[in-house]
Amino acid sequence: MPVPPDDGAAAPGHGGGRPHVAFFTAAAHSHITPLLGTVAELVRRGVRVSYATTERFAPMVEAAGAEAVTFRSSLPADPADWPTDTRRLPLLYLADARATLPELEDRFAGRPPDLVVTEDPAGAGAVLAAKRGVPSMQVWTYLATPRHWSRTDPHVPGANPFAGEFLTGLAGFLRDEGVPTDVREHLDAAFSGGLVLVPRSFQPDAQSYGDAYTFAGPALPPEPEPGGWTPPPGDVPVALVTLGSIDHAHPEFHAMAAEAFAGLDWHLVMAVGERTDPALLGPLPPNVEAHRWVPQRAVLARASLVVHHGGMATTMESLHHGVPSLVVPRLPEQAANARRLRELGLGVALPLRSVTADVLRRAVTGLHAHEGVRSRVRAVRDEIVRAGHAGAAADAVERRLLRA
Incomplete structure (x- = not known):
C-alpha cells in the first residue's frame, strides 16, 4: 500500500508535519540489521521513517518503529540460484532496481520522503530520489569508498570486467526514468560523503575521509533480542559459531x-541456519548446542569468542560486544574483512580448505589465550561507544535533513 498521509504530529518537514526519511537497502539481514538502531533513534526523536523492503523483513523494520513499504523483489530467493560469478551480481541488482521502481513509486505516491537514505546509488531508492528531486544520503554498512567500483581503471588488477556493461545499463535506467544527470555525475555525487557504520579505526586510509563522512560505528538496535537462549551456569567460556544469514547451508562445517x-x-552455541536441520548433525557433545537461529546479540553478550564467515554485520556485532573473531571466509568480501581483522590484531583467520577439527581447536585455544587480541578488541569496543553509534548516525541523518 502507499505510505499513509502524515499525521503532522512532530517537527515540520518540507511538506508539513514530521520530516519523513525513507531507507532503501538490500532485503537481507546483514543489510537491514545494521540500520535498525538508527531507525529506532530517529523514530524516538519524532522523525517519520519508512523502510522499503520485502514482506519477509517487514516485521523486523516495524519492530524498530519504521513503516514497512513492501515490494516484490525479482532477486532469487535461494542463494543457489544466484550467479556463480559474483562479479555479475551488480547487473542482477540493477535489473531488480528497474523491475521494482514502478511498484515503489506507487507505494510512495501519497507523500514522497524529505530524504532518501540508500546504500546503492544504482538502486531503486536512489533513482526514485533523483527522479523526484528528493535529496539522498549514502550509507555504507561495509567500508566506505570515495569512488564507485565501476569508475575504477579497468586495467587495475581485480577490476570488475562487467563495469562497462553496468555503466551502460545504469545510464539507460536514468535516461528511461527522465533523470537528466550524467551517470558518472550521479555516482560521484552519491560518493561525496555519507554515513559509515564501521568505527573509523576499521576503515583503511581513514585519515583521507573528511567531515563529510560520519563514522558512527555499528548502529545496532537499542535492545538485545528477546529470550530463547539460556546461558550455561558458571563462568565457562562461551563460543558462538555462525555462517551468517545467507550462505549457511554447510552442515559439514558445523559437525x-x-x-x-x-x-x-x-x-x-551453533546457529546452523534455516537450511540445515540440527538433528542431521547427529549426537552432539554435551557442551555443544545447535539451533537454526539464536538471539545472536544475547549470545555475544556472554561470549568469549565467535567463529564466523567474516560478514561485515557479524564482524561489527562482535566488535560492538568486545568479542574476538576467528574467521573462516568463503567469499572475497569476507576474506577482506578477515584480512582487516588480522591487520588490526582483532582476531585470526583460517583458510577454508585447511580447516579441520584439530586446526580449529588449536586456533580457538590460542586465540582465547592471546591477551593482546582481547585488549585490542576491548579498545575498539570503547571506540564504538565514543563514536556514538545509533545516536551519531541519527545526528548525521538529521544534519542532512537540515541541508535538504
Missing part, C-alpha cells in the same frame, strides 16, 4: 566445529 569443541572446557 566439524562440534568435534573441535568436544572435550574442551567451553560451551559452544
Whole structure:
C-alpha cells in the first residue's frame, strides 16, 4: 500500500508535519540489521521513517518503529540460484532496481520522503530520489569508498570486467526514468560523503575521509533480542559459531566445529541456519548446542569468542560486544574483512580448505589465550561507544535533513 498521509504530529518537514526519511537497502539481514538502531533513534526523536523492503523483513523494520513499504523483489530467493560469478551480481541488482521502481513509486505516491537514505546509488531508492528531486544520503554498512567500483581503471588488477556493461545499463535506467544527470555525475555525487557504520579505526586510509563522512560505528538496535537462549551456569567460556544469514547451508562445517569443541572446557552455541536441520548433525557433545537461529546479540553478550564467515554485520556485532573473531571466509568480501581483522590484531583467520577439527581447536585455544587480541578488541569496543553509534548516525541523518 502507499505510505499513509502524515499525521503532522512532530517537527515540520518540507511538506508539513514530521520530516519523513525513507531507507532503501538490500532485503537481507546483514543489510537491514545494521540500520535498525538508527531507525529506532530517529523514530524516538519524532522523525517519520519508512523502510522499503520485502514482506519477509517487514516485521523486523516495524519492530524498530519504521513503516514497512513492501515490494516484490525479482532477486532469487535461494542463494543457489544466484550467479556463480559474483562479479555479475551488480547487473542482477540493477535489473531488480528497474523491475521494482514502478511498484515503489506507487507505494510512495501519497507523500514522497524529505530524504532518501540508500546504500546503492544504482538502486531503486536512489533513482526514485533523483527522479523526484528528493535529496539522498549514502550509507555504507561495509567500508566506505570515495569512488564507485565501476569508475575504477579497468586495467587495475581485480577490476570488475562487467563495469562497462553496468555503466551502460545504469545510464539507460536514468535516461528511461527522465533523470537528466550524467551517470558518472550521479555516482560521484552519491560518493561525496555519507554515513559509515564501521568505527573509523576499521576503515583503511581513514585519515583521507573528511567531515563529510560520519563514522558512527555499528548502529545496532537499542535492545538485545528477546529470550530463547539460556546461558550455561558458571563462568565457562562461551563460543558462538555462525555462517551468517545467507550462505549457511554447510552442515559439514558445523559437525566439524562440534568435534573441535568436544572435550574442551567451553560451551559452544551453533546457529546452523534455516537450511540445515540440527538433528542431521547427529549426537552432539554435551557442551555443544545447535539451533537454526539464536538471539545472536544475547549470545555475544556472554561470549568469549565467535567463529564466523567474516560478514561485515557479524564482524561489527562482535566488535560492538568486545568479542574476538576467528574467521573462516568463503567469499572475497569476507576474506577482506578477515584480512582487516588480522591487520588490526582483532582476531585470526583460517583458510577454508585447511580447516579441520584439530586446526580449529588449536586456533580457538590460542586465540582465547592471546591477551593482546582481547585488549585490542576491548579498545575498539570503547571506540564504538565514543563514536556514538545509533545516536551519531541519527545526528548525521538529521544534519542532512537540515541541508535538504
